[in-house]
Amino acid sequence: MADPLLRLEGVHTHIGQYHILQGVDFTVPEGGITMLLGRNGAGKTTALRTIMGLWRPSRGAITFDGRAIGGVATPDIALAGIAYVPETMAVFSDLTVEENLILAARSGPIDPRRRDWIFSFFPAMQRFWHAPAGVLSGGQKQMLAISRAIIEKRRLILIDEPTKGLAPAIIEGMISAFRELKHEATILMVEQNFRFAAALGDTVAVMDDGHIVHRGKMADLAADEKLQTRLLGLALDQHQ
Amino acid sequence: MQNGDAMISALLSHDLPKSKVLAALLGLILLGLALAPFLFPGAAAINTAAKICIFIVLVASYDILLGYTGIVSFAHTMFFGIGGYGVGLSLYFLGATWPIVALGIVVALILGVALAFIIGLVSLRVKAIFFAMITLAVASAFLILATQLSALTGGEDGRSFRVPELIRPATKLLETPVFGLEITGRVAAYYLIFFAALALFLVALRLVNSCFGRVLQAIRENELRAEALGYRVVYYRTLASCLSAALAVAAGCLSALWLRYTGPETTLSFAIMLDVLLMVVIGGMGTLYGAVIGTTLFVLAQNYLQKLMGIASAATEGIPLLPRLLHPDRWLLLLGILFVLSVYFFPTGIAGRLAGPPRKEESQR
Numbered sequence: 001m002a003d004p005l006l007r008l009e010g011v012h013t014h015i016g017q018y019h020i021l022q023g024v025d026f027t028v029p030e031g032g033i034t035m036l037l038g039r040n041g042a043g044k045t046t047a048l049r050t051i052m053g054l055w056r057p058s059r060g061a062i063t064f065d066g067r068a069i070g071g072v073a074t075p076d077i078a079l080a081g082i083a084y085v086p087e088t089m090a091v092f093s094d095l096t097v098e099e100n101l102i103l104a105a106r107s108g109p110i111d112p113r114r115r116d117w118i119f120s121f122f123p124a125m126q127r128f129w130h131a132p133a134g135v136l137s138g139g140q141k142q143m144l145a146i147s148r149a150i151i152e153k154r155r156l157i158l159i160d161e162p163t164k165g166l167a168p169a170i171i172e173g174m175i176s177a178f179r180e181l182k183h184e185a186t187i188l189m190v191e192q193n194f195r196f197a198a199a200l201g202d203t204v205a206v207m208d209d210g211h212i213v214h215r216g217k218m219a220d221l222a223a224d225e226k227l228q229t230r231l232l233g234l235a236l237d238q239h240q
Numbered sequence: 241m242q243n244g245d246a247m248i249s250a251l252l253s254h255d256l257p258k259s260k261v262l263a264a265l266l267g268l269i270l271l272g273l274a275l276a277p278f279l280f281p282g283a284a285a286i287n288t289a290a291k292i293c294i295f296i297v298l299v300a301s302y303d304i305l306l307g308y309t310g311i312v313s314f315a316h317t318m319f320f321g322i323g324g325y326g327v328g329l330s331l332y333f334l335g336a337t338w339p340i341v342a343l344g345i346v347v348a349l350i351l352g353v354a355l356a357f358i359i360g361l362v363s364l365r366v367k368a369i370f371f372a373m374i375t376l377a378v379a380s381a382f383l384i385l386a387t388q389l390s391a392l393t394g395g396e397d398g399r400s401f402r403v404p405e406l407i408r409p410a411t412k413l414l415e416t417p418v419f420g421l422e423i424t425g426r427v428a429a430y431y432l433i434f435f436a437a438l439a440l441f442l443v444a445l446r447l448v449n450s451c452f453g454r455v456l457q458a459i460r461e462n463e464l465r466a467e468a469l470g471y472r473v474v475y476y477r478t479l480a481s482c483l484s485a486a487l488a489v490a491a492g493c494l495s496a497l498w499l500r501y502t503g504p505e506t507t508l509s510f511a512i513m514l515d516v517l518l519m520v521v522i523g524g525m526g527t528l529y530g531a532v533i534g535t536t537l538f539v540l541a542q543n544y545l546q547k548l549m550g551i552a553s554a555a556t557e558g559i560p561l562l563p564r565l566l567h568p569d570r571w572l573l574l575l576g577i578l579f580v581l582s583v584y585f586f587p588t589g590i591a592g593r594l595a596g597p598p599r600k601e602e603s604q605r
Binding site (some may be wrong): 054074083084090092094095102223 | 472
């Protein structure tokens, strides 16, 4: 079996006096989408932020592509090929859509073919190319945040709840986009919408109270209602 | 015509004023400053115009820090002072020639940028309020140093010095007046200041509209997001501090050449720092055109409000209370009220207000 692209071993993270991650172990295989699921407050977002270097792990090892990145500065992690899409529709509001993407293209000018490829599944980006990102709707901001992560080829993309607060029609569009994206990048995605996760995920890790409590194939979890109820509190047919 | 428009757009780094009123106001100020010696005769008027030119550069440089990068610094006049003392002391001790002016500028730039680099590297990692406090302490120390080293700096009295002959007031450059104006070294000095300020302003505009400027804006908005894109925040903030300091040093050099004097009151005082802060806020933070408008209004108010109040006081003599309220001695009170009103009615500054909010349909491709 090939080495995983990302490996977390016994990772602990403290935020102030709170011990959020309490020995997280999981791997992300190269290619496809790994879903990180769990109840609210389980530590999913902290796990992504710790991988990205936004929180420093207090113990444990994080290895990306064979290189230890635990405690490495965030810009170095980004330059190593990891992109991060936070859950807060994190765009630079005063800059235009174009400028947001220019900033994200670190290796040089934006490749027009790459830009057109993004336009093909996020047409709003083309329409609002010269508009300040602050005027975009919530869904469009989320599309821009994702576009920023994919404007260049990355090894790994960390995405935190991309469907949060979005209309069902936009979510359907995002499913198609991510199906295309997963052919060229490995994705680790935190998601609350189980239907969305089940439609996209290849592998899954479930967190609870700062630990990983389940690892396996997404299809197996989607097919096992009892397991869903035990791990997540609700079965698939009861989810949104 | 199209070529002309393209050239203006390129000169302004494609950052054209966002409304016609703003463009007209900026055009009026540019025209007024360009023709000031001809339009407004007298020493006071040309002094005011030169001060506006110099302060536009100083305020624009501060806006790169405050408006574009979100760094609050109280040490900005220190760099202005370094420029003033650099040129002033060089001319005082080494003689009034152009190579000495150049030497003074280079020495001041090196010192100013090195100091900005050290302050930035040491203190830009800390929270904004602590950085502001550190800069306040450094600026105070520099002010005391400049005052105490009287053998070198002239202490509180400062230094008066001669400037190169071309820009000395007594120098007569043309035998016959042009449009009724005698072309003396003073006029030459004014145009030296005007064109240098214009060039420096365009450099600043190019800077904020470059990719570097966009990174600064991204850092101001959310530094963690900028870091997650791979930008080293401390590096960019330190570089912004150095560039902003270099522009402030240049403004200080121009000030020394114009005043033929340099001293703590004209370059290093905290009153100037406060004026700069007000000019940025009134004009509008995060838009260099705001620096032009804020500076012009502020300097005009500082120089002419007292006279205007005298006229208004005399005109309202028959009315109870008003003449006393408008007495020229109360000009600072009225200036304060005007600032409070301008900040209340123009929270994004005058340039920000005139540019207006971006309209969605307008900005679509």
